[in-house]
Amino acid sequence: MTTEDAPLADLGRTVRALRREADLSQRELARRSGVPQATIARIESGRATDPRFHTVERLVRAVGGTLTVALPVEPASSVAPTTAPTSAPTSALTAASVAEVTCALPPVPHDDLRDTAGRRYPAHLDVWPVREPKDWPGAWWADWYNLPPPLWPLRLPPAAYERNRGHRDRRRAAERVRRxxxxxxxxxxxxxxxxxxxxxxxxxxxxxxxxxxxxxxxxxxxxxxxxxxxxxxxxxxxxxxxxxxxxxxxxxxxxxxxxxxxxxxxxxxxxxxxxxxxxxxxxCGFRVASARPLAMALRRPAGPAPRPPRPP
CATH class of the missing domain: 3.40.630.30 (Gcn5-related N-acetyltransferase (GNAT))
Structure with missing residues (x-):
């Protein structure tokens, strides 16, 4: 098998996972890396199928990551010993050597969600599907939670997300603790x-x-x-x-x-x-035990008792 037969990494999905891990928008990543936001958008959408290696390296370094390229080496037992130097250069690869590209970051959990225009939601935000009005922060002002769907005054979006970074950080910290x-x-x-x-x-x-x-x-x-x-x-x-x-x-x-x-x-x-x-x-399943005695308390003044007034 040659390197052309090996599966290629989904670079767009990887860059979105990097942005989510670093909690950066496309604009913030562009400012840190020096790569134009339009280029980042094309990479993430799959329209830039063969970006320059230097571009990918700048994106990875901008989020504090390290880009590593590793090639598997055949075990020594599979190589026949030779007593004379060969004409092949020492850096040549055999046909069985295949570069494997992997990404250890978890994928963006909402990567398959799309808005009404068919676009992906921002990778660095927390996105959740909207199934009823209470799932949509944009409907907090509307008193129509108890109305049947045909009477809803607005059409619900497919999903919603939270822009506030502080709220997002607290939610993600809670997820890490829960895990x-x-x-x-x-x-x-x-x-x-x-x-x-x-x-x-x-x-x-x-x-x-x-x-x-x-x-x-x-x-x-x-x-x-x-x-x-x-x-x-x-x-x-x-x-x-x-x-x-x-x-x-x-x-x-x-x-x-x-x-x-x-x-x-x-x-x-x-x-x-x-x-x-x-x-x-x-x-948790507890129920009130009505047959038990009542809890009672006697509260006393915390300070010293007031002095009686002096006689005239």
Whole structure:
């Protein structure tokens, strides 16, 4: 097989993936690389099928990448030993040597979406399909979410995207955390065997969340030696600020329920006060136990008692 038979890399798709990784628009990449924006647009659309190598190198360097060309070398065992020099130059390649062009970057997730004019959406933005009015930020002002589609005053676009870079950076950071976070059971740290602890952390050890619980001894509660089932009391679920609402708390609770199944515990109880905690635990499957006692509190003044007025 010769190099002409080898599949060629999709340069346009690769450049779009580079721009997305660097979070650059075509105009910003053109300013950094010195390559005209029109040239970048032609490369990405496939209209510039054979750009100059120097042009590709400038684009890669502009996003902080490195362009590497590697050719596989035949193993020494497949080359017959020779005792006399040959007339072929040392840099010659055999017919079996094929250059393989690869791109380790993930592809642009919305690369197959098109707008109403058949154009691709900007590669560096986060694009999502629009199926109903709530998916379209351009319809936030319109009070027609509950109308049937025939009565919608505007036609929905195929997709929408967010231009705000700060919002985009926060969303991508949350995606990285959601992908990399791991939940593990903590054991052997000197706690009693009846206490449970799960932590959610990143590969570098950064702690993002924690769940603590303890087993409840019903023999002490009931005051007898009956054959009572094991119960668990959820002490709390904490998630670091800035990493909430991305599923870390759900994964901690799921890890707890899996261990409950493994140990034969079928009931977990807890007491909540804040509305956000009630909504979170309800989403995890908890239900209000109306037969339980009410939580009560007595609030006392924080400062010293006021002095009585002096007699006249």
């Amino acid at each position: 990399d976070v791991r939940v593990r059971w903590v054991d052997g740290d000197g706690r009693p065997a009846t206490t449970w602890r799960f932590v959610a952390e990143l590969p570098d050890g950064t702690l993002l969340g924690e769940l603590r619980a303890h087993e409840r001894d019903l023999h002490l509660v009931r005051g007898d030696d009956g054959d009572w089932p094991r119960e668990l009391v959820l002490d709390g679920v904490l998630v670091a600020a800035g990493n909430r609402r991305i599923g870390i708390g759900d994964r901690l609770v799921a890890a707890m329920t899996r261990r409950m199944d493994e140990t034969g515990i079928g009931l977990v109880r807890t007491v909540v006060e804040e509305h956000i905690a009630i909504r979170f635990l309800s989403a």
